[in-house]
Amino acid sequence: MTALRDVRCVKCGWDFQVPTRASVLTCPGCYQRVRVEDIVINSAVIERSLETCGRLLIDRRGAVRAGRLAAGVCIEILGEVTATEVVAERLYIGPKGRLLGDCRAGAAIIEPGAVIAGGRFSVGPVKSAG
Ligand SMILES: [Zn+2]
Structure with missing residues (x-):
C-alpha cells in the first residue's frame, strides 16, 4: 500500500491526500497543478514565490527573500524570512526565527526570542488564501 499524507x-484550500513522495500534482478541488512536497530551506534563497500544499521549513541556516510564501499545512521559521506576504494554515516561529x-x-505559535518586524499580522481561518 502506498503511504499517503495530508x-x-x-x-483553493481543498484538503486531500497525496503519496508521500509526490512533488507536483493536480489538485482535485481546483484542477491546478500545485506543488505538494515538503520544502526545506537551509541556505540563502531568493524566490518570487514559494508555495506548497505541504510543509515549508526554513531551518536555522535558512534565509528566504520572497514575494509570497505559502504552505497548505504549515510554515516553520527557524531562520530568517523576508516576504511581501506569508500565508499558512499553521505558523511556527522558533526562538531564533525572524519574520x-x-x-x-x-494558528500561530511564536516562541520567546522570535522576532516579527513590521507588516500586518492576522490570525484566523485561512480558507482559499488567494
Ligand atoms: Zn486546489
Whole structure:
C-alpha cells in the first residue's frame, strides 16, 4: 500500500491526500497543478514565490527573500524570512526565527526570542488564501 499524507491546496484550500513522495500534482478541488512536497530551506534563497500544499521549513541556516510564501499545512521559521506576504494554515516561529513582512495564519505559535518586524499580522481561518 502506498503511504499517503495530508495536504491542503494553497490555491483553493481543498484538503486531500497525496503519496508521500509526490512533488507536483493536480489538485482535485481546483484542477491546478500545485506543488505538494515538503520544502526545506537551509541556505540563502531568493524566490518570487514559494508555495506548497505541504510543509515549508526554513531551518536555522535558512534565509528566504520572497514575494509570497505559502504552505497548505504549515510554515516553520527557524531562520530568517523576508516576504511581501506569508500565508499558512499553521505558523511556527522558533526562538531564533525572524519574520519581516505581512502574515496571515490559521494558528500561530511564536516562541520567546522570535522576532516579527513590521507588516500586518492576522490570525484566523485561512480558507482559499488567494
Ligand atoms: Zn486546489
